[in-house]
Amino acid sequence: MFHRKLMKEIYYTKSKSALRHVVMACAMLLSLSVSAHSVMDDSHNIDTLSLAERVSLHTNAVDWVMCVPNLGVEFDIKGRNYNRWSVMANVRYRPSMKNTFVMPLVFNIFEVSLEGRAYWRERQATPTGIFHHHRLWYEKILSARAMLPSHPTWVFYRGGYVAYTKYSFLLKDAIKGTQGNAIQAGFTWGFEKPLYQFSDGNSLDLDCGFSAGFCVHKTDKYDIDQENNAYGVTEKSDKWKFNPIPVLKDLHVSFVYRFGNYPIQKRYRWRYDADVQYRSLMDSLYSDAEARALQQYIADSIYKVVYLDFRHIYDSVLAVRTAEEKAEQIERTKKDIETLKAESEQQGEALYEVEPGKSKKNKKNKKKAEAESEAESTSAATQSSEPQVESQPEPQQQPEPTEDVKDENASESEQDSALLNSTRKEDNDEA
Numbered sequence: 117m118f119h120r121k122l123m124k125e126i127y128y129t130k131s132k133s134a135l136r137h138v139v140m141a142c143a144m145l146l147s148l149s150v151s152a153h154s155v156m157d158d159s160h161n162i163d164t165l166s167l168a169e170r171v172s173l174h175t176n177a178v179d180w181v182m183c184v185p186n187l188g189v190e191f192d193i194k195g196r197n198y199n200r201w202s203v204m205a206n207v208r209y210r211p212s213m214k215n216t217f218v219m220p221l222v223f224n225i226f227e228v229s230l231e232g233r234a235y236w237r238e239r240q241a242t243p244t245g246i247f248h249h250h251r252l253w254y255e256k257i258l259s260a261r262a263m264l265p266s267h268p269t270w271v272f273y274r275g276g277y278v279a280y281t282k283y284s285f286l287l288k289d290a291i292k293g294t295q296g297n298a299i300q301a302g303f304t305w306g307f308e309k310p311l312y313q314f315s316d317g318n319s320l321d322l323d324c325g326f327s328a329g330f331c332v333h334k335t336d337k338y339d340i341d342q343e344n345n346a347y348g349v350t351e352k353s354d355k356w357k358f359n360p361i362p363v364l365k366d367l368h369v370s371f372v373y374r375f376g377n378y379p380i381q382k383r384y385r386w387r388y389d390a391d392v393q394y395r396s397l398m399d400s401l402y403s404d405a406e407a408r409a410l411q412q413y414i415a416d417s418i419y420k421v422v423y424l425d426f427r428h429i430y431d432s433v434l435a436v437r438t439a440e441e442k443a444e445q446i447e448r449t450k451k452d453i454e455t456l457k458a459e460s461e462q463q464g465e466a467l468y469e470v471e472p473g474k475s476k477k478n479k480k481n482k483k484k485a486e487a488e489s490e491a492e493s494t495s496a497a498t499q500s501s502e503p504q505v506e507s508q509p510e511p512q513q514q515p516e517p518t519e520d521v522k523d524e525n526a527s528e529s530e531q532d533s534a535l536l537n538s539t540r541k542e543d544n545d546e547a
Contacts, residue, residue: 154380156269156381157197157385159387160391162197164196165195165199165374166195167376168376169195169376169378171536172190172374173187173189173372174188174204174323174372175187176188176208176370178366179366185208185209185518186206187203187206187208189204190204191203197383198380198387201232201235202232202233203232204232206227206230206231207228207229207329207399208225210224210225211224212284218340219286220286221286222347223284223286224284225282225283227280227282231275231276233275233304235272235273235383236272237386258411269309269310270307271307271308271309271384272305272306272308273304273307273325274304274309275305276302276492277301277302277329277365278299279300279301281297281298281300292350292351293339293347294337294338296334296336298333299332301330302327302328302330302362304326305325306324307323307324310379311371317377320372321379322369322372324366324368325367326366326368327366330358330359330363331363332358333361335353361527383501387480438522457476505536
């Protein structure tokens with residue numbers, strides 16, 4: 117037990133001293149200035165990179181602080197100064213150490229990863245148009261557009277990675293250790309800035325960033341068996357498990373060593389800035405796009421407002437006119453109905469004044485009067501021939517109409533009433 121405590125103290129003391137030395141070394145490297153070589157290349161020509169100039173070496177200082185040796189090799193996909201795509205392979209390995217006693221702290225790791233990167237530089241944005249300024253924080257992180265580029269010599273990158281890891285961790289005696297395998301995939305982001313350029317043309321740069329993503333793992337748990345002075349597995353897993361929570365793969369403060377007389381200030385440029393023919397072609401396309409965008413802006417802002425105002429006024433005026441026309445039409449209809457009623461009433465009154473069949477009655481009365489006059493004349497002639505006898509005159513009785521006359525009068529009155537009803541019906545239909 118005493119030896120184990122002594123080993124703990126020695127291990128922690130050495131770790132603290134190593135951490136202190138690495139931090140001091142990083143501070144010294146960060147304090148280096150390259151004012152003579154920090155000028156951005158603004159030439160308008162395309163340069164071709166050699167095979168050696170397309171290769172760079174990476175090593176992460178954070179892993180070295182944790183006593184994990186690591187090395188990465190990056191290779192540019194195209195050998196042109198406007199190329200902005202690269203692939204990188206990383207290896208970090210900290211083997212298990214053989215000791216007389218089992219160590220209270222275990223940190224063993226072996227990892228191989230493959231990473232793809234896309235580089236860009238800050239570019240001055242415009243208030244409107246194709247290269248308009250981004251305002252949201254996540255757009256600013258992933259975008260190259262800035263109103264005032266503050267780091268013209270820096271180069272930013274984003275990309276993805278896949279990694280296979282084999283690990284074994286044990287931090288304290290009271291906590292069980294974990295060991296197993298993991299497969300990771302995720303996103304990486306960061307930036308690089310120039311630090312120093314050597315006399316032979318090679319250069320040293322600083323790379324700062326992070327990598328995070330999801331992983332599938334198969335983990336066993338173990339503990340220290342103090343009686344047998346060994347590690348004993350307490351829980352074994354045979355299936356792979358998916359971790360739904362994003363995992364931070366690493367934080368990298370790396371140093372990048374580039375070969376050849378071609379520093380980072382000349383690399384990863386915009387092709388628009390490097391190629392004159394490409395610039396003329398893109399200018400024509402951008403001008404057409406800007407013209408279309410301006411037309412769309414006018415159509416969406418000014419014309420739309422004017423059109424909406426016109427439609428609003430037009431609809432209101434049209435509604436008023438429609439209401440007035442409807443009211444006038446209703447008034448005309450009412451007047452027409454009143455005139456038709458008046459005409460029908462006048463026609464009805466005229467029909468009532470002129471009784472149907474009146475002329476026929478007059479003719480019959482005349483015939484009747486003529487017949488009576490003839491009868492009186494004949495009676496007077498007979499009286500003159502006979503002796504006159506004084507007699508008292510009898511009251512003259514008017515002859516009653518015969519049944520034939522009554523029937524004729526009834527049929528005529530029925531015809532007159534039918535004619536009157538038909539005329540009234542026609543007047544009502546017209547109204």
